[in-house]
Amino acid sequence: MSFEPKIIGILCNWCSYTGADLAGTARMKYPANMRSVRVMCSGRVDPGFIFDALAHGADGVLICGCHPGDCHYVEGNYKCMRRIPLTQRLLQDMGIDPRRLRLEWVSASEGGRFQKIVTEFTEEIRALGPLKLRDMKFDMNRPDRYSLMAEAGDTVHTY
Amino acid sequence: MTKPKLAVYWAASCGGCDIAILDIEEKILAVADFFDLAFWPCVADFKYKDVAALDDGAITLTLFNGAIRNDENFAIAELLRRKSVVLCAFGSCASDGGIPGMANFYERQTIFDYVYGKSPSTVNPDKVYPQPLTKVPEGEIYIPAMWDTVWTLPQVVDVDYVIPGCPPQSDQIAAVVGAVIDILKNGKPLPPKGTVLGATDKSCCDECLRQRDVKKIKKFVRPFEIIPDPDLCLMEQGILCVGPATRGGCGAKCVAAGMPCRGCYGLPANIRDQGAKMVSALASVIDSTDPEEIGRIMAAIPDPLGTFYRFTLADSLLRRAQV
Numbered sequence A: 001m002s003f004e005p006k007i008i009g010i011l012c013n014w015c016s017y018t019g020a021d022l023a024g025t026a027r028m029k030y031p032a033n034m035r036s037v038r039v040m041c042s043g044r045v046d047p048g049f050i051f052d053a054l055a056h057g058a059d060g061v062l063i064c065g066c067h068p069g070d071c072h073y074v075e076g077n078y079k080c081m082r083r084i085p086l087t088q089r090l091l092q093d094m095g096i097d098p099r100r101l102r103l104e105w106v107s108a109s110e111g112g113r114f115q116k117i118v119t120e121f122t123e124e125i126r127a128l129g130p131l132k133l134r135d136m137k138f139d140m141n142r143p144d145r146y147s148l149m150a151e152a153g154d155t156v157h158t159y
Numbered sequence B: 001m002t003k004p005k006l007a008v009y010w011a012a013s014c015g016g017c018d019i020a021i022l023d024i025e026e027k028i029l030a031v032a033d034f035f036d037l038a039f040w041p042c043v044a045d046f047k048y049k050d051v052a053a054l055d056d057g058a059i060t061l062t063l064f065n066g067a068i069r070n071d072e073n074f075a076i077a078e079l080l081r082r083k084s085v086v087l088c089a090f091g092s093c094a095s096d097g098g099i100p101g102m103a104n105f106y107e108r109q110t111i112f113d114y115v116y117g118k119s120p121s122t123v124n125p126d127k128v129y130p131q132p133l134t135k136v137p138e139g140e141i142y143i144p145a146m147w148d149t150v151w152t153l154p155q156v157v158d159v160d161y162v163i164p165g166c167p168p169q170s171d172q173i174a175a176v177v178g179a180v181i182d183i184l185k186n187g188k189p190l191p192p193k194g195t196v197l198g199a200t201d202k203s204c205c206d207e208c209l210r211q212r213d214v215k216k217i218k219k220f221v222r223p224f225e226i227i228p229d230p231d232l233c234l235m236e237q238g239i240l241c242v243g244p245a246t247r248g249g250c251g252a253k254c255v256a257a258g259m260p261c262r263g264c265y266g267l268p269a270n271i272r273d274q275g276a277k278m279v280s281a282l283a284s285v286i287d288s289t290d291p292e293e294i295g296r297i298m299a300a301i302p303d304p305l306g307t308f309y310r311f312t313l314a315d316s317l318l319r320r321a322q323v
Ligand code: FES
Pocket: A012, A013, A014, A015, A016, A040, A041, A042, A043, A065, A066, A070, A071, A072, A073, A074, A076, A077
């Protein structure tokens, strides 16, 4: 089966979510890979949300907020603007392609732009392939685990 | 009357936690008085088989320090879990992975190649690497095999309480031990499972006595580059301090001495990822709305990953680097 990327979109209520709505009511088509989450402001997006999404199976995270200067809480999107590059750097240092995280500004009237961004981002993630994270959960029967406890101490207490 | 049994163990750790326990000074006498020492490899010669011979649940309290990074660590964690009524993750390494957790930036092979090959102080022309099994005339001897990934104690066994810190501060240890003795002596109820003992729920900043004004930073500096103002918040002076993303309880001693918080008390309550929290904190203090300038200011942070996750990488949401 071909790979269908899972994308989490985190959209600010006032501009981007409305923009996405506009794309919907105007019947603009874009890939169905994105699950959108509405937040009040892009400034609400804690980098922990992004890590959490990736840790739980997302292949990419798209964050959309009001254009700089247009945030309904004045400063929120500037906070987001400062968070994302540093978050991308952490991802890169963790060996995760920073392109899996993208920040875009989408206003309430930019349904077309929203359509274009989601389409492009989905294709980009498709090209990057699935995000495979190793060792997210401890495996009791890990293959590199030598004998010890099973033999109840025989090996353990020899030294 | 038989005394309740106490065990202290070190897994992947430096021994500092054991010393911190001894550092509670004369109160250690009350501990020795009240408890029967069942197992404490750092201070006396106990054997694993002695522990294995105990009934399950025979040990009342186990303070387990150190991360889990090989099968011996794991075997003893399982063993002590079975033998103990109360198992405490003691110190950063056990609770969050600690300094050994930073091995999760690499894999075993990379670490071996450096330690047994490339490091400047190593001469190893025959490429002798540690092997789990070695044949000697007397038979085969075994040393525990190191894993690629470092785990925290709560990730591998069920843990009752966490006592954070690298190491936990002696006054906090003394208070916790005193409280435990009081509980056991007087039949009081134990705190709810999962409680973080010997620390507060708030951040390190909450205990910091430095004065805080509006933080607006144009440039980060490293501690040796400036002589910091003794009374002003270090972050306001451009020094990267992990205090906002770190649990309080230590008394903010490092910060009082002019050194930024390194994050050893782990996550404050209700925070899931120290690095994520730190990114948020930094994003609020950088004084710029120009993406290029922001990029420049951020780029001057030498090692964000190692700085933000110095003690909690193994417990972070992403766990380890993908190598
Ligand atoms: S309200 Fe849209 S980004 Fe703040």
